[in-house]
Amino acid sequence: MKKDATILKALLLAAVMAAPLTPAVAADNQVAQAAGPSLSDRLGPILSGAHRSDANKARDVWRRPVETLEFFGVEPGMTVVEISPGGGWYTEVLAPLLNGEGRYIAAAADPNGASENMLAGIQRFKDKLAANPDLYGKAELAAFGPRALDVVPEGSADRVLTFRNVHNWMAAGWAEDAFKAMFKALKPGGVLGVVEHRASKDQPQDPKAASGYVREDHVIKLATDAGFKLVALSEINANPRDTKDHPRGVWTLPPTLGLKDQDRDKYQAIGESDRMTLRFVKPAD
Secondary structure, three states: OHHHHHHHHHHHHHHHHHOOOOHHHHHHHHHHHHHOOOHHHHHHHHHOOOOOOHHHHHOHHHHOHHHHHHHOOOOOOOEEEEEOOOOOOOHHHHHHHHHOOOEEEEEEEOOOOOOHHHHHHHHHHHHHHHHOHHHHOOOEEEEEEOOEOOOOOOOOEEEEEEEOOHHHHHHHOOHHHHHHHHHHHEEEEEEEEEEEEEOOOOOOOOOOOOOOOEOHHHHHHHHHHOOOEEEEEEOOOOOOOOOOOOOOHHHHOOOOOOOOOOOHHHHHHHOOOOEEEEEEEOOOO
16 A cells, blocks of 8 residues: 555656646746846855955855845846945955946045055055956946045946945044945935944944944934935844954954954954944935
8 A cells, every 4th residue: 555655646746747837837937047047156156266365255254245245136237336345355256246247346545645555555456456357357446535426427326335434434534425425326226235333222423433333323324314215224244242342443353353362262252243234225216
């Protein structure tokens, strides 16, 4: 009896597998095939690529690039502006993703009136792009600063992204202008994605953000005052182990480890900072 039942199940399964797809299922499959590889599939080879150092790859667990870019709705074919890319950690991800289809624009520091250290950083970033033309040859470089706010033609970007930069603009006294500039750059309906070190909500906001931490409600106010609408918040980059009361602020934690070898194991165990991940939209009307 058991053998007969097993045979019957096998025959039924074969019949189901051989049956033609219903129109609805067939249509869904055609849509999935037309859509092509998912963002995760596209990013997999990029994240494991030889162009990324082991140190940068080790930070994936804290920066969660796949989940973060999915949350911001980044897709090939878009015009994506990254504001203040720093050493280019996300450049290594975004530029190859958009190299074949779309545009990646790195809005780095404005060289006009820049310090020697800042000029050296700009040159290192340029050298990084030039060293790997197969991946970065189509990446575009623009200046961004308090006197260089028109990064792209008004209303031309699909996505504007910035990672852990709001505290720097606050320290320099032009955070409001930075958000207005990002609003101007985006198309109506375009998305601003912000990742920032998150301060405790029960502590007053330091206007200069000297610790590197910024209250989430303060970032939201900066964005909404510039005209954005908050559409989603995510805990993708949260770290509940971060107590946010470190001697040298956020730079006490990895990867900076500002106290060098003092309490190194303690701060390594905490990991990188607790971060907010916010998605705003430029209203279409």
